Amino acid sequence: MTTNTILLLLLSLVIAVGLSYFQYFFKAKNKSNVIWFLAFLRFLAIFGLLLLLINPIMTKNSLEITKTPLAIAVDNSSSIVALKSDQNAVELYKTLISNPALQEKFEIQSYQFDADFKPSDTFDFKGKQTNLDEVAKNLKSINKNLIFPTVVITDGNQTTGNDYVYRFDPVNKVYPLVVGDTTTFLDLKINQLNVNKYAFHKNKFPVEVFLQYAGDKNINADFTISQGNSVVVKEKVSFSPSKKTATLNLLLPADKVGLQIFKATISSNTKEKNSYNNIKNFAVEIIDQKSTIAIVSAINHPDIAALKRSIEVNAQRKVILVKPNEINLLQEASVLVLYQPTTAFKAIFDNNKLAGTNTFIITGNNTDFNFLNQQQNILVFKMSNQREDYLNEFQSQFNLFAIENIGFENFPPLQNPFGTITTNGNVSVLLSSKIRNVSTNAPLLAFTENQGKRTAFLLGENSWKWRLQSHIDNQSFEKYDVFIDKIIQYLATSTSRKSLVVTHESFYNSGEAIVINAQYFNKNYEFDEKARLTITVTNAETKQAKNYDLLKGNNSFSANLDGLAAGKYNFTVKELNSNTSYSSHFEILDFDIEKQFVNPDVTKLKQLALQTNGKAFFQNQVDDLIKTLIENKDYKSIEKNVATKTPLIDWVWLLILIALVLTAEWFIRKYNGLL
Numbered sequence: 001m002t003t004n005t006i007l008l009l010l011l012s013l014v015i016a017v018g019l020s021y022f023q024y025f026f027k028a029k030n031k032s033n034v035i036w037f038l039a040f041l042r043f044l045a046i047f048g049l050l051l052l053l054i055n056p057i058m059t060k061n062s063l064e065i066t067k068t069p070l071a072i073a074v075d076n077s078s079s080i081v082a083l084k085s086d087q088n089a090v091e092l093y094k095t096l097i098s099n100p101a102l103q104e105k106f107e108i109q110s111y112q113f114d115a116d117f118k119p120s121d122t123f124d125f126k127g128k129q130t131n132l133d134e135v136a137k138n139l140k141s142i143n144k145n146l147i148f149p150t151v152v153i154t155d156g157n158q159t160t161g162n163d164y165v166y167r168f169d170p171v172n173k174v175y176p177l178v179v180g181d182t183t184t185f186l187d188l189k190i191n192q193l194n195v196n197k198y199a200f201h202k203n204k205f206p207v208e209v210f211l212q213y214a215g216d217k218n219i220n221a222d223f224t225i226s227q228g229n230s231v232v233v234k235e236k237v238s239f240s241p242s243k244k245t246a247t248l249n250l251l252l253p254a255d256k257v258g259l260q261i262f263k264a265t266i267s268s269n270t271k272e273k274n275s276y277n278n279i280k281n282f283a284v285e286i287i288d289q290k291s292t293i294a295i296v297s298a299i300n301h302p303d304i305a306a307l308k309r310s311i312e313v314n315a316q317r318k319v320i321l322v323k324p325n326e327i328n329l330l331q332e333a334s335v336l337v338l339y340q341p342t343t344a345f346k347a348i349f350d351n352n353k354l355a356g357t358n359t360f361i362i363t364g365n366n367t368d369f370n371f372l373n374q375q376q377n378i379l380v381f382k383m384s385n386q387r388e389d390y391l392n393e394f395q396s397q398f399n400l401f402a403i404e405n406i407g408f409e410n411f412p413p414l415q416n417p418f419g420t421i422t423t424n425g426n427v428s429v430l431l432s433s434k435i436r437n438v439s440t441n442a443p444l445l446a447f448t449e450n451q452g453k454r455t456a457f458l459l460g461e462n463s464w465k466w467r468l469q470s471h472i473d474n475q476s477f478e479k480y481d482v483f484i485d486k487i488i489q490y491l492a493t494s495t496s497r498k499s500l501v502v503t504h505e506s507f508y509n510s511g512e513a514i515v516i517n518a519q520y521f522n523k524n525y526e527f528d529e530k531a532r533l534t535i536t537v538t539n540a541e542t543k544q545a546k547n548y549d550l551l552k553g554n555n556s557f558s559a560n561l562d563g564l565a566a567g568k569y570n571f572t573v574k575e576l577n578s579n580t581s582y583s584s585h586f587e588i589l590d591f592d593i594e595k596q597f598v599n600p601d602v603t604k605l606k607q608l609a610l611q612t613n614g615k616a617f618f619q620n621q622v623d624d625l626i627k628t629l630i631e632n633k634d635y636k637s638i639e640k641n642v643a644t645k646t647p648l649i650d651w652v653w654l655l656i657l658i659a660l661v662l663t664a665e666w667f668i669r670k671y672n673g674l675l
Contacts, residue, residue: 005056012050016043034672041665048658052649060644068635069143070106072096073135075154075179077114077127079594082274083180086125088619089153092177093123095622096151101630105637106149109142111135115160128511128594130154133161136168149173149614149629155180156601156608159593165607173614175625180600182618186215187598188266189277191245197505198315199284204251207282211246211266213239214598221268223248227260237266254286259506259587277596281589283507287316291492294333296322298344299366306464307337310477310484317488327351335360335491340461341375342368349375358454358491363416364461378427378448379457383419390414390460392431392444399527400428400447401490402503402519402556406479411469414444414460421459425450433459447490454491500580502573507587514561514588518550520575532576533557540568540585566590 024039025031074093080086097108112120114127117134132154139150152174158164168174191212199205211223218240225233232253237246252262264280272278293311295304308319322329324344330336336352337360338345352359363372369381391413394405408431421442431445446457470480503517520531533550550557550573566588574581602616609616617625629635648654668674 005054008054009051009056012047012054015050016047019043019046034668038665038668038674041661041668045658045661045665048654048661052654052658055647055649058646058648060646062642062644064640064642066638066640067105067107068637069109069146069148070102070629070635071109071111071139071143071148071150073111073113073117073139073150073152073154074120074123075114075127075130075152076112076120076123076125077130077159077594078125078592079130079155079157079159079597080125080179082595083155083597083600085155085179085181085619086123089125089179090123092153092179092619092622096626097121099626102626105630105635111138128592129160130158130594131161132156132158132164133167136164139172140169143172147172147634149175149632149635151175151177151625151629152605153177153179154600154605155597156605157594157597158601158604159596165604165611168608168612170612172612174608174612175614175628176605176609176616177622177625178600178602178605178616178618182599182602184214184216185273185598186217186219186270187272187274187277188213188219188221188239188268189596189598190264190266190280193264193280193282195282195284196315197283197285199254199286200290200315201254201257201286203254205254205284207248207250207252207264209248209250209264211237211248213244213246215239216241219268219270221266223264223266225250225252225262225264227262232262252284254284257286259283259285261507261587261589272598274595274598276592277598281591283587283589285506290316290318291334292332293317293319293335293337293488293492294322294330295319295337295339296324296330296341296345296348297339298324298342299340301339301364301461302464303362303364303461304339306467307484310467310481311488313477313481314485314488317485324348330355330357333357335488337362340364340366341372342366343371346371346375356453360456360458360487360491362458362461362463365415365417367417369417369419376455377424378450378455379443379446379459380422380424381419382421383417386418387415388418388435390416390433390435390440390444391437393434393439395429395432396554398428398430399519399521399555400430401486401501402517403430403483403486404554406470406483407473410473412462412465414458415462416460454493456487456491499578500573500575500582502582502584504584504586507589509589509591510566511591511593514564514586516550516559516561516571516573518557518573518582519555520557520580527555530577531557533573534576535559535571535573537561537564537569537571539565540570542567564588 020039020043023042024035072093074089080089096102097110102108110119110121111117112123113135115129115131117138135152150172154176156176189212190209192210194208196205221237223235223237224231233250235248261281261283264282266278295307297304311317311319320329327347336357339362341361365387369383373381392408392411394408423443425448427443427446427448429443429446433440433442433444444459448455467477467480471477499521501519508514516535518533520528520533522528529552535548535550536545538545548559550559568585568587570585572581572583606616615628
């Protein structure tokens with residue numbers, strides 16, 4: 001307490017004594033025991049009230065011991081069961097968490113991981129993917145700014161995510177506890193198979209195969225790719241203790257249109273412990289047409305190369321680069337991309353008035369806007385000679401096709417002459433423009449359809465920077481390329497618009513996300529948020545049907561069909577209010593990535609331990625692990641003095657005591673006739 005508080009308390013004591021004396025003794029002739037007791041009660045009441053008014057702060061000191069966290073993460077993926085180590089993993093976990101010395105030294109944190117990471121002390125080993133990168137990322141966040149050890153009970157076989165060896169914080173030691181039989185067995189494995197999802201009819205499509213061998217003797221194997229009962233290709237492959245891998249590059253004929261299922265197999269005369277990883281199914285959709293996109297430009301610009309690469313990511317697209325005077329090359333073009341048109345494009349525009357090809361007009365500093373105003377009246381340009389940088393703003397109400405915000409607000413500005421842009425007719429704006437975060441209410445990326453002809457406008461150059469920024473944000477060009485592909489898909493489609501549009505793949509691998517997306521539009525072709533969409537999925541072989549509701553997202557509805565077994569499925573999406581429906585099919589290929597392993601990945605787990613100055617232990621060395629953790633002097637409990645300050649006014653019992661004292665004084669005075 002401060003000196004002022006002590007002086008106030010002494011003053012309160014004097015005031016309480018003085019008032020009690022004045023009340024009961026100053027003029028009183030009778031000084032019986034009752035008077036003394038009443039004076040004492042009055043003293044307590046007055047002193048208690050004054051204490052509440054002064055409200056001194058009461059400080060209580062206590063010792064608090066903070067233990068070092070010990071994170072124990074258990075691999076909950078099905079590969080642990082495939083290696084017959086699920087019971088061992090549980091026993092190792094129980095041994096660690098029940099050890100009294102560890103409990104005394106550490107605050108034990110229990111987690112499980114497969115594709116995700118979460119706190120848990122029970123494990124079912126049914127995870128379909130293994131992502132050790134999630135362990136590293138989440139532990140950094142949970143135990144931020146702390147020095148702590150991590151025990152990972154795992155086989156080290158990661159199937160998704162970044163390489164975990166360098167993802168853990170090197171300051172915090174990791175102790176992998178390896179489960180699984182480390183004995184080397186003879187094993188042939190199709191490690192990876194790369195093939196495009198699409199191929200073109202009457203062409204050949206490439207298949208790249210990576211084969212792997214584990215063993216200590218020379219062996220010859222047969223690699224085949226078959227379709228149904230017929231063998232499409234067969235190759236002889238040899239391995240030895242010094243040659244553990246082989247790569248095959250094959251060309252397969254695309255002689256049937258539609259979804260084609262193939263089976264890759266590697267086999268030998270020697271029996272293997274795990275033959276599941278000898279087979280891998282894959283599928284290719286054979287299409288019989290390829291759309292041609294013509295980029296017409298009179299200048300060279302990085303935008304053209306970036307646009308070409310994004311469009312050709314879709315194997316169904318072919319891009320040709322054309323000069324404005326090469327009209328004869330445009331006969332087979334499905335879409336014309338007119339990059340910064342000038343008067344040199346007059347023949348292109350005149351020819352297209354008859355051809356009616358959908359166009360994508362991109363403007364910039366070299367565009368002749370007076371000429372552009374003469375050739376179309378959808379957008380009216382009144383531009384100056386001054387250049388301006390335009391940021392973009394995503395319009396979430398856009399509904400011509402399903403598109404998500406891929407981080408447009410982070411994209412660099414596009415450059416275009418400064419001026420005003422007004423729209424005529426029905427124009428759908430996907431991106432509007434801003435100048436230094438001030439909205440201009442003018443379009444930056446817009447679409448329109450007039451008498452069956454579709455036109456898109458991108459008002460600014462340097463969109464190649466958008467593609468690079470998307471790669472920086474996502475470590476991949478995929479999101480941006482999908483964005484461009486949807487624009488081209490919209491322009492390449494000339495058929496009348498359907499009210500129910502469903503997006504899905506023709507095939508999926510077991511274990512990966514299976515999502516069906518759908519959009520429903522009303523008669524004005526506006527996205528209907530009140531639509532009621534359901535999907536019925538029927539197994540083509542067993543005829544077993546399942547019904548799902550499609551949940552509304554951002555301008556689309558979706559259904560997650562995870563958990564379906566491998567096989568062929570027919571499905572129907574139906575809008576209940578209008579009875580509009582869409583039917584199609586897909587196939588789930590039998591592939592369990594968690595069954596591909598015959599041994600734990602000891603090498604990578606030892607690399608992880610070395611990277612963090614920890615140590616890898618095997619399942620029969622759990623006692624050594626416990627001893628290492630206990631004897632490590634880096635992990636000490638921290639003892640802190642915790643001072644708890646409580647204002648006296650928070651003491652409810654003091655207020656109750658004052659009330660009881662005043663009540664008792666009143667009753668005693670009443671009983672003795674002193675009122």
